[in-house]
Amino acid sequence: xxxxxxxxxxxxxxxxxxxxxxxxxxxxxxxxxxxxxxxxxxxxxxxxxxxxxxxxxxxxxxxxxxxxxxxxxxxxxxxxxxxxxxxxxxxxxxxxxxxxxxxxxxxxxxxxxxxxxxxxxxxxxxxxxxxxxxxxxxxxxxxxxxxxxxxxxxxxxxxxxxxxxxx
Numbered sequence: 181x182x183x184x185x186x187x188x189x190x191x192x193x194x195x196x197x198x199x200x201x202x203x204x205x206x207x208x209x210x211x212x213x214x215x216x217x218x219x220x221x222x223x224x225x226x227x228x229x230x231x232x233x234x235x236x237x238x239x240x241x242x243x244x245x246x247x248x249x250x251x252x253x254x255x256x257x258x259x260x261x262x263x264x265x266x267x268x269x270x271x272x273x274x275x276x277x278x279x280x281x282x283x284x285x286x287x288x289x290x291x292x293x294x295x296x297x298x299x300x301x302x303x304x305x306x307x308x309x310x311x312x313x314x315x316x317x318x319x320x321x322x323x324x325x326x327x328x329x330x331x332x333x334x335x336x337x338x339x340x341x342x343x344x345x346x347x
Contacts, residue, residue, distance in 0.1 A: 188329055189327065189328065190329045191279075191324050191327075192243050192334055193322065193324055194242055194323055194324070194325055195241070195321065195323070196239055196321040196323060197242045197306065197319060199238060199240040199306075215236060216263075217237055217290075217310065218236040221236060223257075223261070223262045224257060224260070229273065231288070237310075238308040238310055239278065239287075239308070239309045239314070239323075240308055240309075241278075241306065241308075242305055242306050243305055244303075246305065246334050246335065246337065247304040247305050247335060247336075247337040248304060248307055248327070248333065248334050249332070250274065250289075250331070251330065251332060253273060253289075253291065253331050254274050254328070254331060256270065256271070256273075257270065257271045257273075269293065270292075270296045271291065271292050271293065272291040272293065273288045273291065274289040274328050274331040274332055275328055275331075276288060276289050278311050279325075279326065280316070280321060281315075281317075284326070285311050286311065286312055287309045287312065288309070288311075289308070289309055290308045290309065290310045304337070309325070
């Protein structure tokens, strides 16, 4: 799609896949009436991270057979008490860009730490992104993620079994 914008970015192809439906309250079974992102926004802002330029939803991008790991994210917010439904969680964020339909859109990788998360886990081949509105993007859309090389590691998944199929 696009050449790497600089040596500071890793460009990873992916496909937009459905998530759990709780970030934007798209799922009928969600216990979060406004969606998790909308509920978390004021807590993030109070802790110094304003996400108001972005949509209160996530775009789930499957990058298999690659997997990712947070190395040194730009922002990490610890012990965020955003709901009474489960214990506080830790969140990390890393600036990213989403290339789609010959345009590049700004966003953040949204990473709820699995060790503090109560439910709705993602496979390490699925990256959740909070971004500005991206016209036309939807399930099945092919995108490129531009990830900060010093903040996120991307590598081929070496685990056994068929974990590379699109969920």
